[in-house]
Structure formats: structure tokens, C-alpha cells
Amino acid sequence: MAKVDTNKVMQQAERSCVEHGVRLTSKRKHILEVLLNAQAPRSAYEIADLYRQKTEENIPVMSVYRMLDFLMQNSLVHKLASNNKFIACAHIACSHSHQTPQFLICDNCQQVREIGVDKQLIHALEESIEHNHFQLNSPQLELHGLCETCQQDS
Amino acid sequence: MAKVDTNKVMQQAERSCVEHGVRLTSKRKHILEVLLNAQAPRSAYEIADLYRQKTEENIPVMSVYRMLDFLMQNSLVHKLASNNKFIACAHIACSHSHQTPQFLICDNCQQVREIGVDKQLIHALEESIEHNHFQLNSPQLELHGLCETCQQDS
DNA sequence: CAAATTATGATATATCATATCATTTCAATA
């Protein structure tokens, strides 16, 4: 959501796909670009519309879902389960390895901030969960509230 | 999900609704009972089916959604955003006041454990989020993984 | 270039959810 250098991010995305031996096709690239330029999370259907605007080509929603799956598998896109929308990973161009993403979702303006929660804290959370004999998959947290701007406006 | 004394829970639910001056109608009760007897979270449409089995009466899904809204407003039911299903609150019959619920969702058997995460930890999480100038609504966490049983089976 | 694999298209349909207006039920009170 934050301002990003799309070109740089796309280059890094390509590099990463090459490394992993997967194909970042031009359609997949368009989908990722759409999300990088979006100001908020988008649904698959919204993405299909934006894709059409961007490329003047029609794209079946089915294909959008498949491409989103691909992008998610390669950590380029995340899905927000709490509102069924998709968002470009905020850390594609970062060198550090991807941690589990944590999202702050503004319920007013819908903007999302992808934050790195303190590792210690996540660790503590995991410990607490182990006490319940539960084996965590990936602790993606989605936290709803108000962003700084929307707090001031209200 | 855990074994509960349905009667006791229902009594407490009624008491709680009386206290709050809201009506726990018989249909709403049936919905809650369906969820209390369910072994896993259920979608609104599944709940409608279970309702029909239980009462041999038809119920429009629209009504189910409304009754679920009512039950959620009164903290008797929670919605799991990550899979669009509903679950009876595990703490209806507990005396202590309701904290924000935290869910451990088994991705194998779908069972859900509603846990109380350490308050300190939630507090720390909130602090960490305040550093991002974000004002949290309600930190309901949904954590996916494997329950004890399913860990052993795999 | 042929075969195999991967990606995408097309179509249908399942699943989840809300909007809206009509009807019924219930409780307050005149």
C-alpha cells in the first residue's frame, strides 16, 4: 500500500521467480502490477476489472484466481482472509527473507499496512499456543482498526 | 467445540439475554443449539440445513444470517473470518467476562479451540501496534495449524 | 518438431452474503 517503486519491485519479483524456477508470465506480471498500483486490497473480480482497464484485454476471473494462487505461492501476493481481498506483498524488494506477514487493516479507508511484528512477540504467541498442544501453520495476523489518518478525521 | 453441557449453556444464554434486555426467541435458541452441538464451525447455509433437520421446519438462510448477527452481537456466537463459518462461543457458561476471542483452527479436522491468550501478550501486541500509530478495534486472532490429534495422525 | 508440461480460456455452478419489502409476533399501554 505504501509508495513503492513498481519497476524495482517487478525486477525483484522476476529475479525471485527465476531463482525458484517458476514462470512469471506477462499476465501474471500484469496482475501483480495491478495490485502494486492499487491503493487498497482488491477482490479477484476487481482485479479482473483493473486488468481490463490496464491492458484493454479481457481476462476471465477464473484465470485471475489461478494467477493469484501462483503469486501467493511465491509470496508475491497475500490474501486477507478477513475480507476476501488480495494485496501485493510489501516486502518483495526487501532483501531480508520473508517473515510471516502481519496486517493492520483500516476499517475506514481500507488501506492496509503490512508490518513486521516483533519477533519476540510472535515467538511468545507461538509458545502460548504450544501450551495448547497446537502446531501453528503460519501465524498470519489480520488486525482491524483505524489508521493514523482516519483516527484524526474522526 | 469442546464437550459442553448444552442445557447449562442455554440457561446462561437466556439469563444473559434477559439481563441485556434482548429477546432470545425460540428460533434464535435453535440456531445456538445447532452450533453448540456441531463438531466444527458451520456456514450459514449448513446451519440452515441443520436447523431443518432438528426442527423439521424450513428456515430461510436470510433469517439464519439475521439470527447469527443477533447471537454475535450478544457474544454468544463468533464468526471465523478466515473460513466464513460460525461457532458458538466457548465461554457462554463461564462467569468471567468475555475477552476478545482467539481461535486455534485445525486445518485437518476443522475443529476449533477457543483459547484465552495471555493478556500480557495481547497487551504487548497492542503496544507494538500503537507504535505504528494504529488504533486497534478488536484483536480477534485466528490461527491455523494442526490440533494435537491430527499431529499424531500425520 | 513432437511430446509433455504448464498456462490460460470458457462455461457452469457452488457457496457466501446482503438489499428490500411484506408479514407476523409480541409487548406496551390506552
Add this chain to the structure above:
DNA sequence: TATTGAAATGATATGATATATCATAATTTG
């Protein structure tokens, strides 16, 4: 107790999200 107003529920339509499946196209690889 009859009236009435509010709350609850029903009925209908439709929108939004998502998956299944089979067909076709593009790309890689031997």
C-alpha cells in the same frame, strides 16, 4: 382487551466470492 408500534421473521431477488472441469494455447524439453 383492543390498538398500535416495534421487533422479528419470511419471501424474493440479486450480488459477490470461489471452485470444478474440460478445452485450447503456449512453452519447454528431448
